[in-house]
Amino acid sequence: MLSTIRIVLVQTFHPGNIGATARAMKTMGLTNLVLVNPRCFPDEEATRLAAGATDVLESAQVVASLEEAVSDCVQVVGASARLRSLPLPHFDEPDEMAQSVIQNAHQAPVALVFGRERSGLTNDEIRCCTHQVSIPANPDYGILNLSQAVQILAYEVHRAWRKQAESGFTYQRPLDATPPSREQFGHFQAHLGRLMQQSGFLTQPHARTEEQLQALFSRAQPSRKELSLLRGLLSAFEAHLPDK
Incomplete structure (x- = not known):
């Protein structure tokens, strides 16, 4: 037309x-x-x-x-x-x-x-x-x-x-902008929570710090590629934590 x-x-x-x-x-x-x-x-x-x-x-x-x-x-x-x-x-x-x-x-x-x-x-x-x-x-x-x-x-x-x-118009999403699955995001949140515990970052159990950080990443809506980068960053930090 x-x-x-x-x-x-x-x-x-x-x-x-x-x-x-x-x-x-x-x-x-x-x-x-x-x-x-x-x-x-x-x-x-x-x-x-x-x-x-x-x-x-x-x-x-x-x-x-x-x-x-x-x-x-x-x-x-x-x-x-x-x-x-x-x-x-x-x-x-x-x-x-x-x-x-x-x-x-x-x-x-x-x-x-x-x-x-x-x-x-x-x-x-x-x-x-x-x-x-x-x-x-x-x-x-x-x-x-x-x-x-x-x-x-x-x-x-x-x-x-x-x-x-x-x-029939649709915006083309870049290949690296695909959102993560709920399972992938759940693994990230679990990894983040585990690292906060191991590093001693969570010092006030009732401060809802973990919940607030997880909400922050939910609002940010990272792509699969970005979530993979964050997982890599968490793993790098985790490798430098002392063994308990």
């Missing part, structure tokens, strides 16, 4: 911004890039700043007009740093925009449109849109780089998509 979401850049001046946009898109699962009259593309600077997202650049479409870029879209959201006197529905928050985009993207193509680095979208270009969205920022300095703006809106779209039950 993310493939029906189109990022459209209008008359981008710096080719590096195209590359950085491709990178921002790929990190959020978006691959459909359309360029309207870019000053220079393809370009080595775009490839360099894509940083591994060259597949997005290679599949990018170059068109002559914004109308051509969005003619088949059922929703076209223009990103604008300021409100204009046009009666278009306006999203004050990017997350609201993203929810709407995701709903429509189930049916047909949608587009997020970004204007020139210095001047943004013209009024005529905004008339090609069905909605506007602004990114809330510091009112004293609300200037965003083109690729930064793409990254923020792409993140919100990906976040809204993740919340869809049918997305």
